[in-house]
Amino acid sequence: MSDRSRTGIPNSLQEHWMPFTSNKSFKKDPRLITEAKGVYIKDHKGRTQIDASSGLFCNPLGHGRKEIINAITKQLETLDFVTPFQQGFGGSFELATKIAKHTPGDLNQIFYTICGSTAVETALKISIAYHKARGQGQRFRFVGRERAYHGMNIGGTSVGGMINNVKTFASILMPGVVHMRNTHLPEHKFIKGQPDTGAELANDLERIAMNFGAENIAACIVEPISGSTGTLVPPKGYLNKLREICDKHDILLIFDEVITGWGRTGSAFAAQEYGVTPDIMTMAKATTNGIVPMGVVAVKEKIYDTIVNSAPEGAVEMFHGYTYSGIPVAVAAALAVQDIFEKEDIFNRAKNLSSYFLDGLFSLKDIDCVENIRGYGLMGGIDIKKSDRPGKAGFQVYKKCYEAGVNFKATGDCLIIAPPFVCEKKHIDEIVDKLKKGISSYSKSK
Ligand SMILES: Cc1ncc(COP(=O)(O)O)c(C=O)c1O
Numbered sequence: 001m002s003d004r005s006r007t008g009i010p011n012s013l014q015e016h017w018m019p020f021t022s023n024k025s026f027k028k029d030p031r032l033i034t035e036a037k038g039v040y041i042k043d044h045k046g047r048t049q050i051d052a053s054s055g056l057f058c059n060p061l062g063h064g065r066k067e068i069i070n071a072i073t074k075q076l077e078t079l080d081f082v083t084p085f086q087q088g089f090g091g092s093f094e095l096a097t098k099i100a101k102h103t104p105g106d107l108n109q110i111f112y113t114i115c116g117s118t119a120v121e122t123a124l125k126i127s128i129a130y131h132k133a134r135g136q137g138q139r140f141r142f143v144g145r146e147r148a149y150h151g152m153n154i155g156g157t158s159v160g161g162m163i164n165n166v167k168t169f170a171s172i173l174m175p176g177v178v179h180m181r182n183t184h185l186p187e188h189k190f191i192k193g194q195p196d197t198g199a200e201l202a203n204d205l206e207r208i209a210m211n212f213g214a215e216n217i218a219a220c221i222v223e224p225i226s227g228s229t230g231t232l233v234p235p236k237g238y239l240n241k242l243r244e245i246c247d248k249h250d251i252l253l254i255f256d257e258v259i260t261g262w263g264r265t266g267s268a269f270a271a272q273e274y275g276v277t278p279d280i281m282t283m284a285k286a287t288t289n290g291i292v293p294m295g296v297v298a299v300k301e302k303i304y305d306t307i308v309n310s311a312p313e314g315a316v317e318m319f320h321g322y323t324y325s326g327i328p329v330a331v332a333a334a335l336a337v338q339d340i341f342e343k344e345d346i347f348n349r350a351k352n353l354s355s356y357f358l359d360g361l362f363s364l365k366d367i368d369c370v371e372n373i374r375g376y377g378l379m380g381g382i383d384i385k386k387s388d389r390p391g392k393a394g395f396q397v398y399k400k401c402y403e404a405g406v407n408f409k410a411t412g413d414c415l416i417i418a419p420p421f422v423c424e425k426k427h428i429d430e431i432v433d434k435l436k437k438g439i440s441s442y443s444k445s446k
Contacts, residue, residue: 009044022395031402036063039420039427041407052431053408053418057227057259057379058290060350060421061340068289068336075332084112084325091335092326098338099296102268105277109304111297112326116258116284117151119295120221123280124155125320127219127252130303133310136250139218140176143208143251147182149228150221150256159221162229162411178212180204180220184232190365190373191233192358198235205245214249219280224270227259230414231374231381239276252279252303258295262286262341263421265377266351273377279303288333289340293324350378350421353428360432361417367436369393369443375417382415384439387446400445401438406431415439 013027032044039062041049054060061068075091082089096110111126113119124142131139144150144159151157157165158174161182166173181204188195205220224239226232246253260270261283267273271281280303284295311317324330340346354377361380362373372383387393394413401408401415409416419431 038062049407054420057418058285060286061289062420062422071332071336075328079328091331103298104271106301107298109299113295114324115293115295117153119282120150120156121153122297123254133306141217142177143220145180147229178208195235199237202238202241217251219252221254223256231379233376239274243276254280256282258284263347263350289337292330292333294330367439380417384413397442400442404434404438406434
């Protein structure tokens with residue numbers, strides 16, 4: 001294709017094997033995005049969409065932020081790459097200090113990765129390294145949860161619990177993983193915020209500890225709010241109970257905050273929002289406003305000290321890291337994002353918009369095909385009634401909504417709505433109106 005602005009259809013759509021995509025259907029009727037500004041994106045047919053899921057929950061500050069673009073450009077002009085092993089550059093240390101100011105408790109040790117998936121793998125490995133360093137090398141098991149999404153590497157897929165992600169790869173998953181039940185109960189219908197019932201589901205962890213030997217379990221990993229499966233909000237008291245059980249058995253608690261991190265719940269992290277401090281926390285996505293890949297693992301000081309102090313003087317303490325761990329371009333983007341978080345009081349902005357957003361979302365409850373709605377902070381899930389096979393209705397509604405001018409991520413039969421934090425009330429109104437139009441149009445076509 002000679003069109004360097006990438007606004008037309010390329011000569012061939014065949015060679016690019018697209019991720020998590022119905023390739024055959026896409027290539028017959030492509031949706032090519034050509035422009036993104038503020039809370040809007042434009043496609044190759046010139047259609048404008050409002051971005052109702054902040055890209056993939058990663059652009060909360062909106063698109064085309066000059067501060068971030070300038071910071072990246074400036075960084076690349078002076079220093080484009082630093083080998084991250086046995087060398088470093090000031091920016092990544094400056095960023096770690098800034099991140100540690102926001103993390104709960106003493107999760108002050110910051111390890112950089114490439115994305116959410118590699119943050120999860122790193123968190124799992126740190127758990128193992130920690131137990132080994134303190135003479136508990138027998139702890140090899142991990143406890144995950146049904147309907148969880150922890151990225152697509154082998155560790156994350158193993159502790160994850162979304163069936164389509166798991167079943168093809170069952171033969172190569174990590175051994176020793178056990179899953180708790182998910183936190184969605186049949187009575188959780190159209191609940192805004194945290195359900196009152198279901199905290200006892202955390203006792204699954206106690207049962208697993210009894211059945212498999214607590215002394216063999218390294219860590220329990222959960223998303224505080226299960227995001228990719230459709231915003232399953234934790235029942236009141238559930239996360240506190242998990243924390244208690246982990247403490248009782250010396251099991252590490254990992255919060256995967258790749259979606260919930262950086263303000264999505266109205267606090268910097270869901271950990272603070274729900275008043276439960278994990279031992280290890282992952283983040284990615286919003287860390288750079290989604291513009292440059294970056295993952296982060298925040299770790300309690302005790303864990304870092306145990307691992308680092310167990311190695312001989314002068315030796316590498318943990319044999320783990322990535323070529324792109326904390327590279328200058330990602331750090332520059334993340335530092336610019338930190339500035340914006342502060343200047344625009346972004347987490348409070350998200351908090352203040354939440355009830356308006358949730359009211360708007362719940363106004364869609366009477367459309368025929370809507371089965372359930374959930375939400376917390378600036379995250380929501382709308383379940384569409386299944387038709388024929390799982391995922392068919394969700395994809396059809398997604399396409400109808402796309403035609404109506406609203407863009408978001410659909411997983412199976414659930415529409416996941418997570419607007420940018422820079423939205424104003426009028427943008428929330430637009431999102432809700434267009435969702436109504438798209439969902440109703442599907443409903444009428446049935
Ligand atoms: C909770 C959670 N963990 C991990 C990941 C994986 O992140 P990435 O796609 O950046 O690898 C995601 C992605 O959506 C996620 O939602």
